[in-house]
Amino acid sequence: MSQFNFTTLGQFIIEKQSEFPFAKGELSRLLRDIGIAAKVISREVNKAGIAEIIGDVGEINIQGEDVKKLDLIGNEMFTTVLERGGEVCAFASEEEDNMVALKGTHSKNGQYVVCIDPLDGSSNIDVNVSIGTIFSIYRRVTSVGTEPTLEDVLQAGNRLVASGYIIYGSSTMLVYSTGKGVNGFTLDNSIGEFCLSHPNIQTPKDGTIYSLNEGNASDFPEGVQKYISWCKEKDKETQRPYSARYIGSMVADLHRNLLKGGIFIYPPTAKAPNGKLRLMFECIPMAFIVEQAGGIATTGKERVLDIQPKELHQRVPVFIGSANMVNKALSFS
Ligand code: AHM
Ligand code: MG
Numbered sequence: 001m002s003q004f005n006f007t008t009l010g011q012f013i014i015e016k017q018s019e020f021p022f023a024k025g026e027l028s029r030l031l032r033d034i035g036i037a038a039k040v041i042s043r044e045v046n047k048a049g050i051a052e053i054i055g056d057v058g059e060i061n062i063q064g065e066d067v068k069k070l071d072l073i074g075n076e077m078f079t080t081v082l083e084r085g086g087e088v089c090a091f092a093s094e095e096e097d098n099m100v101a102l103k104g105t106h107s108k109n110g111q112y113v114v115c116i117d118p119l120d121g122s123s124n125i126d127v128n129v130s131i132g133t134i135f136s137i138y139r140r141v142t143s144v145g146t147e148p149t150l151e152d153v154l155q156a157g158n159r160l161v162a163s164g165y166i167i168y169g170s171s172t173m174l175v176y177s178t179g180k181g182v183n184g185f186t187l188d189n190s191i192g193e194f195c196l197s198h199p200n201i202q203t204p205k206d207g208t209i210y211s212l213n214e215g216n217a218s219d220f221p222e223g224v225q226k227y228i229s230w231c232k233e234k235d236k237e238t239q240r241p242y243s244a245r246y247i248g249s250m251v252a253d254l255h256r257n258l259l260k261g262g263i264f265i266y267p268p269t270a271k272a273p274n275g276k277l278r279l280m281f282e283c284i285p286m287a288f289i290v291e292q293a294g295g296i297a298t299t300g301k302e303r304v305l306d307i308q309p310k311e312l313h314q315r316v317p318v319f320i321g322s323a324n325m326v327n328k329a330l331s332f333s
Pocket of ligand 1: 094119120121213249250
């Protein structure tokens with residue numbers, strides 16, 4: 001293939017629009033806007049080390065600007081881009097207590113609702129370890145032109161229109177799905193474009209990686225403790241012992257497991273009896289991607305995408321990843 005024969009995210013989105021016969025282009029524009037926000041956040045993430053040199057968070061830097069936390073920058077970036085785009089009427093963010101009705105000129109007429117975790121893996125920001133952005137898109141349930149309500153946001157994952165994530169790692173990648181498979185794009189900084197690098201991602205049915213915060217093991221349910229012990233046993237046929245890999249950034253942990261095959265678990269613990277991860281901002285969007293790639297995502301009791309959310313910041317336990325590995329883990333409980 002010629003080195004000039006690449007597909008950018010923008011081109012790909014437009015090509016795929018024909019798969020939705022009645023699409024008028026709003027979703028395409030929205031996805032393009034998310035891609036733009038991702039590029040700006042990627043730039044800011046790459047500057048993070050330098051920002052520290054010129055001022056600490058909460059201080060005024062030498063240019064007289066407030067030094068903001070990266071997660072707040074991400075939140076502001078998305079609010080601005082979505083408000084200007086006009087396709088979105090309401091937005092909910094891990095950084096905001098309540099749903100935000102957007103105030104752009106066309107926002108009330110927007111058909112879509114976006115949930116976002118602008119910068120996930122916050123404990124890794126200051127130490128140059130991969131972090132990510134997670135997004136999900138729903139169609140509003142209230143009438144276009146009216147004030148959006150919480151009902152527009154609190155929708156089960158099985159009603160998702162699209163979801164995706166951006167990983168700020170050794171390179172920046174955007175991975176998304178509109179329910180017809182999963183595609184991954186790598187940011188080529190030299191041309192400032194996300195280029196299709198991982199078409200039609202399928203996650204292996206089996207894998208040899210288990211990812212969870214084992215420091216909490218004494219607090220885990222018995223079934224999870226037994227599963228971890230099983231992962232560490234020697235067995236040639238099932239390629240055990242498995243490898244333990246845990247970054248502490250959900251996006252990075254799941255991205256690796258998606259490509260290589262693996263299981264990620266955040267079970268209930270004494271400190272977090274419903275698990276730590278948020279249903280709307282982390283579990284649903286990642287579950288959609290993993291299922292679209294052929295994997296499984298469950299709380300241990302039910303499919304993540306079938307949960308009817310009760311509140312914005314609801315937390316749930318999660319077992320997510322390669323189908324055979326998740327089923328095996330569940331067989332211990
Ligand atoms: P955050 O939203 O405050 O960044 O927390 C979410 C992160 C996930 O990315 C990651 O999977 C998890 O917290 C790690 O938690 P722990 O440090 O308890 O292992
Ligand atoms: Mg988060």
